[in-house]
Amino acid sequence: MAPFNTGLPWPGAPIRPYAVAPDRLPAYVEALAAMLEGDGPALLPYADGDPEPAVPDDADLPDDLGLVVSTSGSTGAPKRAMLTRAALRASGTATHDRLGGEGMWLLPLPAQHIAGTQVILRSSLRAEHRCCST
Numbered sequence: 669m670a671p672f673n674t675g676l677p678w679p680g681a682p683i684r685p686y687a688v689a690p691d692r693l694p695a696y697v698e699a700l701a702a703m704l705e706g707d708g709p710a711l712l713p714y715a716d717g718d719p720e721p722a723v724p725d726d727a728d729l730p731d732d733l734g735l736v737v738s739t740s741g742s743t744g745a746p747k748r749a750m751l752t753r754a755a756l757r758a759s760g761t762a763t764h765d766r767l768g769g770e771g772m773w774l775l776p777l778p779a780q781h782i783a784g785t786q787v788i789l790r791s792s793l794r795a796e797h798r799c800c801s802t
Contacts, residue, residue: 682709682710682729682733683709683710683711683712683723683724683729683733683736684708684709684710684711684712685711685712685714685720685721685723686699686711686712686713686714686780687714687715687716687717687718687720688713688714688715688716688778688779688780689715689716689717690779692716693775693779696713696779696788697788697792699711700785700788700789700792701792703734703735703753704734704753704756704757704789704792706753710729710733710734710735710736711734711735711736712735712736712737713735713737713779713780713785714738714780715778715780721738724736724748724750729750730750730752732752732753732754733750733751733752733753734751734752734753734755734756735750735751735756735782735785736748736749736750736751737749737751737781737782737785739782749782751782756786756789757793759786759789759790760786760789760790760792760793761793763790764790764793770790770793770794771790771794772791772794773787773788773790773791773794774787775787775788775791
């Protein structure tokens, strides 16, 4: 089962919608690692079973784009936030620095949400990375 479900080809596609499902979490972890290293496209995660989101126009994309995530915003209407690879790495590193080490992470949130994806990214930045038990 292919983890990506979009008509956009890679390489060349700047953003790839990614249906995240609990039974395919290891594939999402691999896609995030490839994205973080620059070996894969930016990802637009969404819940498996939801309609595939439209990909933003690539004319306004940051050069180092890593993730496009939906947020509820203050009005409740979903908005898109674009996060660069550098910002995602910096967030994980800053969390490790603040907590005094890499720690171990548990994913109790939906992985397609930014809070869930951040848990995966922080875990991926660990020297000894282990994933995924179901």
